[in-house]
Amino acid sequence: MSKGTGSRATGGKWAGRKLTARSLAGQFLLFQMVVVAVVLVAVAAVSVAQSSREFREVRGQRMIAVAENLASTPIVRDRYADPLAGRVLAPDLDRAIALSGARLVELIAPDGVVRASSDPSRAGRRVDFGPSLVVQGRAWSGDLDIDGTHSLVGQVPILSTDGAVLAVVSVSEPYPSTWQLLSGAGERLLVYLGLGAALGVVASWLLSRRIKRHTRGLEVAEIAGLADHREALLHSIREGVVAVNTGGVVTLLNDSARDLLDVGDDAVGRPVHELGLDPAVEHFLLSGEEGHDEVITTTTRILALNRRSASTRGKRIGTVTTMRDSTELASMQGQLSSHKSVTDTLRAQTHEFANQLHTISGLVQLGEYDAVRDLVGSLTRRRAEISDAVTRHVTDPAVAALLIAKTSLAAESGVSLVLDDSSHLSALDPALATDVITLLGNLIDNAVDVSEGSPRAVVRVAVTDDDGLTITVADSGPGVPEHMRESIFARGVTSKPHVAGGRGIGLALVRLVSAQLGGSVDVSDGQGGGAVFEVRLPRLASAERTPAVAAGRTDA
Known part of the structure; x- marks a missing residue:
């Protein structure tokens, strides 16, 4: 609660040192950049997850629709079992790819053998339907690995008149990459993410400079050392020290002041009027007059108090009151007063006796x-x-x-x-x-x-x-x-x-x-x-x- 001169001098001294450890401002900047990076990663993850869900829902329905359309085509129903189905049905498969944008369209037997495929090299291969329910006669869409590629698959059965599964039409499309998903979310999202990252870095840098300016270049260990040194000095001096802010709340109270005022350890942070002090002491602490000295007698002590206003950077922040126990001094003063009283009494009696002796002497001389x-x-x-x-x-x-x-x-x-x-x-x-x-x-x-x-x-x-x-x-x-x-x-x-x-x-x-x-x-x-x-x-x-x-x- 001082006026800041000593603090600035101390700050300059500490700021001039060459520090081997990273500065507080640098640590804060790094921390803020990590926070910005985490936020960006979280936003990107949410965006990817949302895009993946939208891809699964929208494209999955699209794959089913294309497969249903192909399964209902007459030539497909007629030639699905033809040994030359790969050649005969190739135009229809290519047309389905062109309409849907899918990567792979295949006609598969119920036992898993590929009869026709938009990729001729896959004809005759056996595939695993996995969790698909299509062999039970129900359309299905979901995720499958096709040649090691995670893909979204839509499958529709070709049924006979009695409901038996004759063949399966499978339409699949590989999942897009993370970058493709981010790009698909729109260029504006990328712009916003980049702008947010830039603003976060700039704001972190400005904030770190502000912190460095307000801490006067001191680092964490140095601030802690100064605080410990200040506490040790305040609590070791014999005089009591009480600091009160402009709102009448105690902001500092050393051990001597706590003993002199007979208050508990919880006095700091509480309003003065809640501490149960002697009314004269309470009035003195709250009056806020500059450079005022006063001696106050409580029920247990005689206190000599001195109050000064405290300000920082030209702004008044409260008062600092020092106090001393003058009970012993007052007692000595009282003892001196008693000695003076005795001296005055003896002087009065001496004066009285001198007058009487002069009178007796005169009467004797007169006989x-x-x-x-x-x-x-x-x-x-x-x-x-x-x-x-x-x-x-x-x-x-x-x-x-x-x-x-x-x-x-x-x-x-x-x-x-x-x-x-x-x-x-x-x-x-x-x-x-x-x-x-x-x-x-x-x-x-x-x-x-x-x-x-x-x-x-x-x-x-x-x-x-x-x-x-x-x-x-x-x-x-x-x-x-x-x-x-x-x-x-x-x-x-x-x-x-x-x-x-x-x-x-x-x-x-x-x-x-x-x-x-x-x-x-x-x-x-x-x-x-x-x-x-x-x-x-x-x-x-x-x-x-x-x-x-x-x-x-x-x-x-």
Whole structure:
């Protein structure tokens, strides 16, 4: 499905070689000439058979008629037994030959002895009637060998008044040769046969040249070698390759693409919409835009796709899409985001503590020790209140630490992070706790980003483990439009107009982790505006986690 430059170069290289074997075009020309010859022979055979049948039917009746006419001649009936019958009846026999065009006319006794013949040398010979029924008193026509010549014979008996066979009148004519039969079929048949042969040869020659031009001079073995080499290259590369024609049918699919898209071996030759692909991937393969790059999150992978249109000799024939598995890369990016989140949290806390230390230092220099004591007590109580507000509802230490850190970070951005009073979470399996941190951390980061600068600037979090595990994060941002509630979970897609293209990985990871844990993630409108993200996980989902996703967790 390339544009043909490489193919032409390769074809020129192969065409320049001196081949010892017969070329493909030459083989095809020879084959076509053999086919034409077979057809001509078949037509000639049919023509000969038809002419032979017509000769047997027409001339056979003619031989019978001549024999009947001669047998009814009075002089023949009177002189058939005369010892000089050969001389007496010779004029009548010659006249019968002249009238019928037969080769031989004879008068034969019932015992097979020739009494008179248009060929005097045969007089007195004994002949074999063969399958003839004439000695039984019935006229007969058929094939007999006369002096080694295959002939058509008509025989009529001369009967007495009581029905006895007195003699037999035999009229015969040799079968014409094959050439005579063909000639007898008419000159036009020969002209048509010759014209057909000439046209067949010319058409075969032109077709062989066309094949040679379209195969760029390559022979069968060379074409097979190139095809094998192409298949080996396509199926050995790590990136997935999918070719789709203008009708939306898959024309090429290598092993990597088959694994990434999770389709069977029968995908080639089927329409894209019948393969059961993720809707975003299906739309990408069918959209046909030139030079378009996109990263799409499916339920199991994050795929980086690139599409190019394919054409040959200026005619567009479809698209070629390459794809890479970016799940591990996305996980590493998520891990870097989590480290950045921790760094930002420490920076916020450092800034806060620095201000507090400056205040305490100033009070000490002023000698306001009571004020110092009151300030330290107030700060201690505030920190204890934040910790107590979280740990009272969340027993798991990792999740609680994350919520406490995110509370401080949100406050640095001017956003209030509130844990709903209905929240309750028991201690989790360490593996599941890691995935919960990934989900919760990315959802909170997304909510804080969209809530920053809003009039209320609040993010509400609820975590419950009554029936499975449910995580709800509500923000005070602009909300998610209806048409974006599916695409919002694709990497690089965001509903925040002020956020550059570097964001978008968080929600993609949320969807990927949720799907791999057997859960789901949904987005809806909040009661007072904003968006509400809800993740539902089954109780025993931790057994299904994968190492690649775990690498992208968000740590406290």
